[in-house]
Amino acid sequence: MENVSHPTPPPPPPSEGASGDALSLTTAYEPLVLMELIQRLKVRDVMTHSVVSVERCIPLWEAQRLMKEKHISGIPVVEEGRLFGLVSMEDIICAIEGGYIAQPCGHYMTTKLVVLEDDMPLSFAIHYFDRFHFGRFPVLNRDRLLVGIVCQRDINRALLDELSKEFSRMEKSVARTTPPDIGPTTYMLREFPVAKYDFENAGKAANAIKTAMLERKFPPKMVRRVAVAAYELEINLVVHSDGGMLTWQIGNGRSEVVAQDKGPGIEDVAWACRDGTSTANEWIRSLGFGAGLGLVNVKRVSDSFEITSKVGVGTTVRSIVNIGAPLEEQE
Amino acid sequence: MKLSEFVETTGFEVLCLPDASVMVEEGYTSDLLSDVVSNCPEDSVLITVQNHTNSIAVCTLVEAVAIVITHDREITKEMIELARQEEIALFRTPLSQFQATCVVASVLNGAIE
Numbered sequence: 149m150e151n152v153s154h155p156t157p158p159p160p161p162p163s164e165g166a167s168g169d170a171l172s173l174t175t176a177y178e179p180l181v182l183m184e185l186i187q188r189l190k191v192r193d194v195m196t197h198s199v200v201s202v203e204r205c206i207p208l209w210e211a212q213r214l215m216k217e218k219h220i221s222g223i224p225v226v227e228e229g230r231l232f233g234l235v236s237m238e239d240i241i242c243a244i245e246g247g248y249i250a251q252p253c254g255h256y257m258t259t260k261l262v263v264l265e266d267d268m269p270l271s272f273a274i275h276y277f278d279r280f281h282f283g284r285f286p287v288l289n290r291d292r293l294l295v296g297i298v299c300q301r302d303i304n305r306a307l308l309d310e311l312s313k314e315f316s317r318m319e320k321s322v323a324r325t326t327p328p329d330i331g332p333t334t335y336m337l338r339e340f341p342v343a344k345y346d347f348e349n350a351g352k353a354a355n356a357i358k359t360a361m362l363e364r365k366f367p368p369k370m371v372r373r374v375a376v377a378a379y380e381l382e383i384n385l386v387v388h389s390d391g392g393m394l395t396w397q398i399g400n401g402r403s404e405v406v407a408q409d410k411g412p413g414i415e416d417v418a419w420a421c422r423d424g425t426s427t428a429n430e431w432i433r434s435l436g437f438g439a440g441l442g443l444v445n446v447k448r449v450s451d452s453f454e455i456t457s458k459v460g461v462g463t464t465v466r467s468i469v470n471i472g473a474p475l476e477e478q479e
Numbered sequence: 480m481k482l483s484e485f486v487e488t489t490g491f492e493v494l495c496l497p498d499a500s501v502m503v504e505e506g507y508t509s510d511l512l513s514d515v516v517s518n519c520p521e522d523s524v525l526i527t528v529q530n531h532t533n534s535i536a537v538c539t540l541v542e543a544v545a546i547v548i549t550h551d552r553e554i555t556k557e558m559i560e561l562a563r564q565e566e567i568a569l570f571r572t573p574l575s576q577f578q579a580t581c582v583v584a585s586v587l588n589g590a591i592e
Contacts, residue, residue, distance in 0.1 A: 350533055351533060351536030354536075355540055379516050435533065436510050436527075437513075
């Protein structure tokens with residue numbers, strides 16, 4: 149297994165840069181649902197489990213025949229579950245040109261491989277495709293055995309599947325929670341999944357809420373109060389929770405932001421709500437978070453503030469701001 | 480004061496300046512993002528050591544127009560790209576927050592007088 153490098157593989161040779169259409173997620177600007185998905189899904193959820201492979205003694209022409217028959221562009225070279233290398237289309241072309249197509253795969257396979265582990269988040273796989281421009285990555289389990297292979301098509305298919313499930317869940321949720329007596333009052337509902345320690349996307353939900361309110365012409369001062377509450381609750385989910393959901397709705401002249409998480413829960417809620425108290429560690433503080441101002445800020449901007457928490461279960465914080473009607477409805 | 484004039488007068492290094500005609504009216508100095516969210520006025524320049532993308536997110540939220548990163552701290556491509564996306568100017572200086580604040584205060588006060 150010395151020939152399998154991980155996790156800091158060598159840069160790919162120039163000839164490997166053939167896939168100009170690499171799936172690339174910049175992560176900073178993608179919708180939160182998608183970001184949550186690529187963190188939650190593991191490589192094993194998207195990979196092809198039944199891998200076509202050859203042994204080292206098999207001639208290259210046999211690998212070529214299998215690639216043609218199975219419509220694949222690369223075959224791992226495996227013995228007793230252990231990955232030794234990979235024969236790619238390029239290796240085959242070189243073998244035909246060089247007249248050694250009858251030689252064993254073991255002699256001419258690519259041995260400097262970049263591999264993924266099956267319990268890595270999908271985001272790793274996407275970054276690897278972006279960074280290395282290989283067409284596929286073999287996937288190993290914790291025992292370093294080959295358990296699958298992943299190509300960009302696998303990722304696209306899995307994401308489309310999951311996104312369509314997510315959309316139908318969101319549609320049902322909106323249909324369920326929209327009150328029947330909306331009347332002329334503006335009504336909106338948005339849900340933002342927030343992942344633990346996802347500092348990269350922290351603040352996006354609050355900014356989305358702010359933008360939506362400004363577009364609806366709510367008074368800027370009201371918008372700022374709601375945005376501050378949403379921001380602080382979003383950051384709390386990132387810094388302190390094991391992940392959760394930020395829900396925002398407006399209706400009947402009120403804006404309600406609810407942060408609900410899946411744990412770990414707060415032991416002393418009164419202490420946590422005090423100015424300057426925080427359980428944040430040093431590195432979180434060094435980023436400018438965890439100063440113990442968050443819940444204090446939420447309370448300050450809210451007309452109504454509630455917090456309930458149970459250790460081992462989770463925390464729910466609700467902030468209500470009376471916002472009245474949008475300016476255009478007031479006119 | 481226009482950002483173009485602000486840059487010229489302060490001599491801060493420009494990392495991103497999406498619109499030099501944007502007006503900067505005030506300054507705010509803080510490294511605590513909750514403090515910035517609560518108290519930073521609109522159309523401000525934020526002076527901070529926080530050289531990461533969350534500073535941009537906070538400025539977008541409070542409608543600050545620019546950030547000055549002090550102590551010549553390293554700034555990632557991601558931060559510059561997000562600043563461009565969010566149309567927030569990004570500057571850098573070897574000065575401390577205190578020194579940078581003094582410079583910004585004198586420049587902005589001069590503009591008011």
